[in-house]
Amino acid sequence: MKAVIFVVDGLGDRPDKNGNTPLKEAKTPVMDRMAKEGICGLMNSVDIGVRPGSDTAHLALLGYDPYTTYTGRGPFEACGVGVTVKPGDIAFRCNFSSVDENFIVTDRRAGRIENTSELEKELDGLKIDDVEIIFKESGGYRAALVLRGPGLSDKITDADPKKEGKKVKEIHPLDDSKEAKKTAEIVNKLLKIAYEKLDKHPVNEERRKQNLPVANMIVPRGVGQVPEIMQFTEKTGLKGACIAGTGLIKGIAKMVGLDVIDVEGCDGTPDSDFMAKACAIVETLENYDFILVNVKGADEAGHDGNYELKKQVIEKVDEMLDYITKNISKDEVYFVLSGDHSTPIEEMDHSADPLPVVLWGKSVRVDDVEKFDEFSTYKGGLNWIKGVHIMPILLDLMGLAKKYGA
Amino acid sequence: MKAVIFVVDGLGDRPDKNGNTPLKEAKTPVMDRMAKEGICGLMNSVDIGVRPGSDTAHLALLGYDPYTTYTGRGPFEACGVGVTVKPGDIAFRCNFSSVDENFIVTDRRAGRIENTSELEKELDGLKIDDVEIIFKESGGYRAALVLRGPGLSDKITDADPKKEGKKVKEIHPLDDSKEAKKTAEIVNKLLKIAYEKLDKHPVNEERRKQNLPVANMIVPRGVGQVPEIMQFTEKTGLKGACIAGTGLIKGIAKMVGLDVIDVEGCDGTPDSDFMAKACAIVETLENYDFILVNVKGADEAGHDGNYELKKQVIEKVDEMLDYITKNISKDEVYFVLSGDHSTPIEEMDHSADPLPVVLWGKSVRVDDVEKFDEFSTYKGGLNWIKGVHIMPILLDLMGLAKKYGA
Structure with a gap:
């Protein structure tokens, strides 16, 4: 049967x-x-x-x-776009967004940018402290972000200010564990690195020339630990x-x-x-x-x-x-x-x-x-x-x- | 809607x-x-x-x-008669009862005494060790009793012998915790104090003159910790x-x-x-x-x-x-x-x-x-x-x- x-x-x-x-x-x-x-x-x-x-x-x-x-939408989205997640990984959904130099969001979807495969390469495979960054664009302005390493937790806030004109939120731990503190620090570091690598990227310089919103930031949300x-x-x-x-x-x-x-x-x-x-x-x-x-x-x-x-x-x-x-x-x-x-x-x-x-x-x-x-x-x-x-x-x-x- | x-x-x-x-x-x-x-x-x-x-x-x-x-009827009764209970408080329903000098109950409802507001005053606001006693009559022979203080538990027996001719029960802890032991001791002390304060109270002396059952004891039951x-x-x-x-x-x-x-x-x-x-x-x-x-x-x-x-x-x-x-x-x-x-x-x-x-x-x-x-x-x-x-x-x-x- x-x-x-x-x-x-x-x-x-x-x-x-x-x-x-x-x-x-x-x-x-x-x-x-x-x-x-x-x-x-x-x-x-x-x-x-x-x-x-x-x-x-x-x-x-x-x-x-x-x-x-x-445990949250992140792990399932990441899995859906082809990341081979492992139990314990911390996964997020992400938008590429446009921000100014103070991280104020000017366009949540970076002008609905269509091809972010070159930008993906800047972030995928990074290592922050002992944590591996897996980053995969999933069609246009959307992407999945996975953190893999020891001692991580999904008990953290997310970065999405939900509205344009607001600053990308700093990530905070939601409990007193050292895992949550470490994970929040890693993501905060990643956001700074992302801005540094993406803002002057040729893809974005080209978009500036064309008066298109730049994809110079990633905004993670929907965090969950892969069960x-x-x-x-x-x-x-x-x-x-x-x-x-x-x-x-x-x-x-x-x-x-x-x-x-x-x-x-x-x-x-x-x-x-x-x-x-x-x-x-x-x-x-x-x-x-x-x-x-x-x-x-x-x-x-x-x-x-x-x-x-x-x-x-x-x-x-x-x-x-x-x-x-x-x-x-x-x-x-x-x-x-x-x-x-x-x-x-x-x-x-x-x-x-x-x-x-x-x-x-x-x-x-x-x-x-x-x-x-x-x-x-x-x-x-x-x-x-x-x-x-x-x-x-x-x-x-x-x-x-x-x-x-x- | x-x-x-x-x-x-x-x-x-x-x-x-x-x-x-x-x-x-x-x-x-x-x-x-x-x-x-x-x-x-x-x-x-x-x-x-x-x-x-x-x-x-x-x-x-x-x-x-x-x-x-x-957690028991006590907290809800106490709340119902207007005591502002707080999470952690230990609450009971009580009867005013008539007892003899050996605490044998002679009338569970103290002759359905109608006004106990003067008797309430003798007990409400007492302090036993570090525990505050909140006591409120709720119409006639009924009352609510609340204990407020650190380290209390509702894992204790109640005092109600349920029948006339039986002795008011001593309160015992139901587990080995120091909280249960402390709470039982406080209630036992309170019952003795209650008898001392109520038995010779003018309200009861007057009732004795009128051949009415005295309200010289309180019998707590329905214990629960305010959730x-x-x-x-x-x-x-x-x-x-x-x-x-x-x-x-x-x-x-x-x-x-x-x-x-x-x-x-x-x-x-x-x-x-x-x-x-x-x-x-x-x-x-x-x-x-x-x-x-x-x-x-x-x-x-x-x-x-x-x-x-x-x-x-x-x-x-x-x-x-x-x-x-x-x-x-x-x-x-x-x-x-x-x-x-x-x-x-x-x-x-x-x-x-x-x-x-x-x-x-x-x-x-x-x-x-x-x-x-x-x-x-x-x-x-x-x-x-x-x-x-x-x-x-x-x-x-x-x-x-x-x-x-x-």
Whole structure:
């Protein structure tokens, strides 16, 4: 048996004045068929009333308790852009920013500079005291920063003043440990070095000539210590892959040892990359036991408050599911369809409203639910579960769960 | 958006031989309409199978884990009667009792003595070693006792022999700590001092003349160390009030920083203080973001095993809800209607039977439930939740929940 967890990012919603949601109104014959043939319920990826980020939500869906494994966004972002992080590393997300000689930020994104690979070289591989600096640009003004060395801590403040016209913040330790003090000192030294190396760099001299904002500073935030995470295969016995568009989800996948499959296009149908992803899922299942799929789009529509677009994205996902369910065998694959969090149109942000979930496959206890939406699935046999319950339920159905006791 | 948590104390019940409960039989058109317009479920204020006190239940409903914040009844009672307690204080409830010269209790409530303010003065403000004694009578034979000083502990036994004819118990430490030993010694010294000061007090000499039991001893029980509790406003961002009749609930409210609103009467309708409370709720909502309401009566009827009275109280509460829902806007106020625990007629005490709960307001996922009772709401979209889930769900609906992750 194999398994797929299919995450429609931002899927859930709150009813509008007419009691409708994009998912309720969307034409989703395949989702509804899966609801009819499967076992349904509600799910909060983290917990009831907890408004999750995509990162904490996906960790939970993969069976990891986010409260012990999620140390901050930095480690997962760094992992996502290809840094091979190690437990104990201190990782940050960074912006290249423009600052004046007093470190006052004049442009947080350095004029959305597009190519920072030459600037990256100035910082990557530096050594400050006994700490190695790993620095990788991740497309334009964004970058990941990793500190590797003995006696470091993530109990430090970040540098981001959040607003232009404010000074890049000095890093301070958040506790009395010598590790926090040392880490804060290293980052403060690094920021000075970064300014010295970047301000007069030819890339920036050229930008000055063109009246473009210079990328003469890095501003780290989202600090976290890379956690010790038991790898997915060791934990589950499954060879796992991840198909996702966003770097953060890829980072989570890499952190737990899933192979990230990049999808470029595929001859299933001509219709956008949704179908390319559907093809990739079917193909990847030939070589893997497990796939975590994330489909963005509904979340973005939610963040934009665009009801119609969210509905359309959900309908496209339904087409993906049509292709997938026609090309996999219910006797061989367990399929979990849900989201990572709701992104209600009225909130334009993540919410804690629970998600509909369906578990489809051989030998599940089919319930009476006949429609996949926020108003039907709560009556199903899965009741109201948490994200961390999904993997144990799947492993049990697959005959892979360890017995607890005798 | 604002929010009300409306607690009908002791609301739930077990079915009688005909399968009825006071709530099921009561005519409650407003509760039923709220169930129809809202999202329903079952709730255990503390946890499934846990038989809660009103104190632990209300802490949970306010979003505080009772297992970490509830240290005993003493601190909340003391707070409720107006002692400004501080984290670390050791607090007790006390009775004034009558004892003989060997400390054998002859009347646990000192003949239900009505005025103890003169006796209070003998004890309040004493200093024993480095510990300050704060003592406040709280109406008749009841009082609150607080010890304030360095190195104290609540790991001690209490003094209450529970029966007349038994000796006031010596206090013993419950662990090997020097704090517990010190605290036990202080209380033992205090009891001796209390007897010395009270036994010959003019108030008691006068009672002896009138053949009334003397209030010549205090008997502390319900010890607890005042916990560090994050204040409600800091935790939630909401300016909160509490409308409740009983001192214990007021104490909980004060402990978490809610303003306690005392209701004396109100010109809404002439019909008892139920309607006065209903008016006060509507008025208080003008100046506050959040109100915790507790309506006693159903609980008392349950403790008395009085089915008809419990039903009548519930019908009066329905009239309150009629007034309230007509005078607030569903677009501005989230309203949670439930109880703190069941008080079944057959038990005449609190039980762990879960409570019906409805969450009424804008943008909730309305379910199919059409009646508010123990037999209908479990089919609703809220499923079976715990008391500590209520505040996170409300804060999420109000757009005030913090995101966990990115």
